Amino acid sequence: MSLIAGIDVGGTKCLGVVLDAQREVTSEHDVLHQVRNPTPRADKLVDALEVLAGQLGDVQSLGVGVPGLITLDGVMRASPNIPGSVDVAVGPELSKRLGRQVNVDNDGNLAALAEWRYGAARGAKNMWMVTLGTGIGGGHVVNGVVQRGVNGFAGEIGHIVVNPDGPRCTCGRKGCWEVYASGRGLRMLAAGEAGESVIARARNGDADAVTVLEAWARWVAIGLSNLTNVSDPDVIVIGGGVSEAADIVMPIVQRWFVETLYSPEQRKHPDLRVAQLGEHAGAIGAALFGAMHA
Amino acid sequence: MSLIAGIDVGGTKCLGVVLDAQREVTSEHDVLHQVRNPTPRADKLVDALEVLAGQLGDVQSLGVGVPGLITLDGVMRASPNIPGSVDVAVGPELSKRLGRQVNVDNDGNLAALAEWRYGAARGAKNMWMVTLGTGIGGGHVVNGVVQRGVNGFAGEIGHIVVNPDGPRCTCGRKGCWEVYASGRGLRMLAAGEAGESVIARARNGDADAVTVLEAWARWVAIGLSNLTNVSDPDVIVIGGGVSEAADIVMPIVQRWFVETLYSPEQRKHPDLRVAQLGEHAGAIGAALFGAMHA
Numbered sequence: 001m002s003l004i005a006g007i008d009v010g011g012t013k014c015l016g017v018v019l020d021a022q023r024e025v026t027s028e029h030d031v032l033h034q035v036r037n038p039t040p041r042a043d044k045l046v047d048a049l050e051v052l053a054g055q056l057g058d059v060q061s062l063g064v065g066v067p068g069l070i071t072l073d074g075v076m077r078a079s080p081n082i083p084g085s086v087d088v089a090v091g092p093e094l095s096k097r098l099g100r101q102v103n104v105d106n107d108g109n110l111a112a113l114a115e116w117r118y119g120a121a122r123g124a125k126n127m128w129m130v131t132l133g134t135g136i137g138g139g140h141v142v143n144g145v146v147q148r149g150v151n152g153f154a155g156e157i158g159h160i161v162v163n164p165d166g167p168r169c170t171c172g173r174k175g176c177w178e179v180y181a182s183g184r185g186l187r188m189l190a191a192g193e194a195g196e197s198v199i200a201r202a203r204n205g206d207a208d209a210v211t212v213l214e215a216w217a218r219w220v221a222i223g224l225s226n227l228t229n230v231s232d233p234d235v236i237v238i239g240g241g242v243s244e245a246a247d248i249v250m251p252i253v254q255r256w257f258v259e260t261l262y263s264p265e266q267r268k269h270p271d272l273r274v275a276q277l278g279e280h281a282g283a284i285g286a287a288l289f290g291a292m293h294a
Numbered sequence: 295m296s297l298i299a300g301i302d303v304g305g306t307k308c309l310g311v312v313l314d315a316q317r318e319v320t321s322e323h324d325v326l327h328q329v330r331n332p333t334p335r336a337d338k339l340v341d342a343l344e345v346l347a348g349q350l351g352d353v354q355s356l357g358v359g360v361p362g363l364i365t366l367d368g369v370m371r372a373s374p375n376i377p378g379s380v381d382v383a384v385g386p387e388l389s390k391r392l393g394r395q396v397n398v399d400n401d402g403n404l405a406a407l408a409e410w411r412y413g414a415a416r417g418a419k420n421m422w423m424v425t426l427g428t429g430i431g432g433g434h435v436v437n438g439v440v441q442r443g444v445n446g447f448a449g450e451i452g453h454i455v456v457n458p459d460g461p462r463c464t465c466g467r468k469g470c471w472e473v474y475a476s477g478r479g480l481r482m483l484a485a486g487e488a489g490e491s492v493i494a495r496a497r498n499g500d501a502d503a504v505t506v507l508e509a510w511a512r513w514v515a516i517g518l519s520n521l522t523n524v525s526d527p528d529v530i531v532i533g534g535g536v537s538e539a540a541d542i543v544m545p546i547v548q549r550w551f552v553e554t555l556y557s558p559e560q561r562k563h564p565d566l567r568v569a570q571l572g573e574h575a576g577a578i579g580a581a582l583f584g585a586m587h588a
Contacts, residue, residue: 150419150526153561154524154526163456163459171557173556226520227524232442232447232448233443234444268444
């Protein structure tokens with residue numbers, strides 16, 4: 001059995017997994033071993049990853065996913081959710097300490113890789129993974145290859161501007177897609193009410209809550225249509241907290257997607273699907289990425 | 295000498311060129327032979343292309359660029375600028391008539407290929423060509439490969455929505471990028487005055503004209519930043535009518551681009567460049583495309 005390991009660094013926790021490289025991973029149950037530790041400040045991050053790597057035992061390869069802007073050689077340029085993260089050389093430093101090549105990429109890219117290989121987008125030729133969480137993350141896989149761009153910063157789709165005179169984004173600019181279509185966006189459109197609460201009310205047929213959800217779904221769909229105009233994918237996978245309410249959310253998003261799609265009658269529409277690998281997608285993708293480049 | 299031919303179908307004329315496959319084409323002067331015929335209605339298009347192919351003489355390969363949505367096997371699904379163009383099998387039909395494989399792609403994709411191979415984006419790893427004409431066309435070349443998407447409809451960047459409650463686009467939706475950032479958009483922002491006239495006044499220091507040009511350049515920059523967020527390119531080439539006023543337009547677009555870029559201080563900025571191959575880009579790209587797949 002050849003063991004491969006992956007670590008997903010989140011805003012609050014680091015999740016490490018060990019997989020059998022020869023075995024398909026279709027759910028958490030196929031993960032051989034997992035470890036969860038709290039995420040420290042950026043200046044302690046490499047220490048924490050070194051410890052976590054040790055807890056994962058003897059493996060053939062290790063990959064790491066980190067949120068934010070990650071260069072092709074694994075340097076974290078900036079990560080809004082990890083305090084103090086400016087130019088932390090996660091990949092180079094961890095490789096040196098562990099005496100092996102450790103590949104590091106953006107967490108959205110790695111979740112996309114996992115969903116393409118083992119999840120909702122198996123067999124897709126050209127897929128986007130869109131994670132609707134607090135913000136919006138993304139990853140683009142074409143013919144099995146994660147599209148990283150020249151700096152490693154491709155897939156920063158939460159910051160596509162969809163209304164340049166809209167509300168201020170955390171990035172400092174105005175009207176980014178994630179201002180409207182993220183979990184935070186849903187809360188804004190609901191005048192401060194939590195997304196879960198709006199969804200629960202909409203489920204019970206509350207007309208105001210349905211109106212808010214429709215408005216939010218339209219913004220989600222506009223972004224998905226924009227990605228379709230750029231890349232013409234066959235599959236778009238929706239992940240993140242919102243995907244847990246997929247039964248009510250996806251039909252509304254789907255309806256708005258057809259409404260907002262360019263030239264809908266001339267094309268096969270991209271298939272919108274719900275993510276399958278849940279919160280493990282990033283760590284599974286990190287393991288796959290580590291194994292690919294080991 | 296191995297001769298390759300390309301034809302670019304425009305809204306009003308079809309331009310055919312013959313190139314030496316072994317010789318670089320850095321300007322019109324390197325085109326061995328060229329023919330221009332009027333573009334007919336869609337139902338006569340294949341006839342016209344057959345005649346034009348004959349006028350180009352004996353060549354090793356032929357490629358054709360057509361505006362609009364073109365499938366991977368060369369069927370024109372729809373082209374706003376060519377009346378009657380619904381499901382015209384340009385590639386298959388022309389291949390049959392000429393007894394040879396004729397590859398057909400979207401004109402924006404082929405202009406991008408030409409600018410990457412011989413023009414402003416030589417050596418780029420990841421380039422976007424953005425043509426600011428009446429509307430906005432585009433093409434994306436990654437590691438020398440045109441990104442066509444699963445239907446062949448990638449690069450429809452003029453229809454990225456940048457303001458969903460904005461003015462109506464020719465496509466029927468609202469607030470597409472080309473509503474604002476195309477030649478037509480400049481005219482709209484200038485309350486109906488022609489783009490050339492606005493630019494001429496701005497050149498003479500007219501404050502109102504400068505204000506209009508600034509507003510337009512901001513919209514251009516927002517779209518370029520959106521492409522950067524998706525793909526993280528090293529080069530973006532600006533073509534189309536507007537590129538003829540590059541001396542005044544590009545510095546303003548460049549300033550707004552830095553202003554609108556996500557995380558500008560964390561990254562190497564994409565290089566904005568003016569297209570070099572002018573109106574021949576599409577036909578040169580068609581010739582390259584034909585030769586690649588012959």
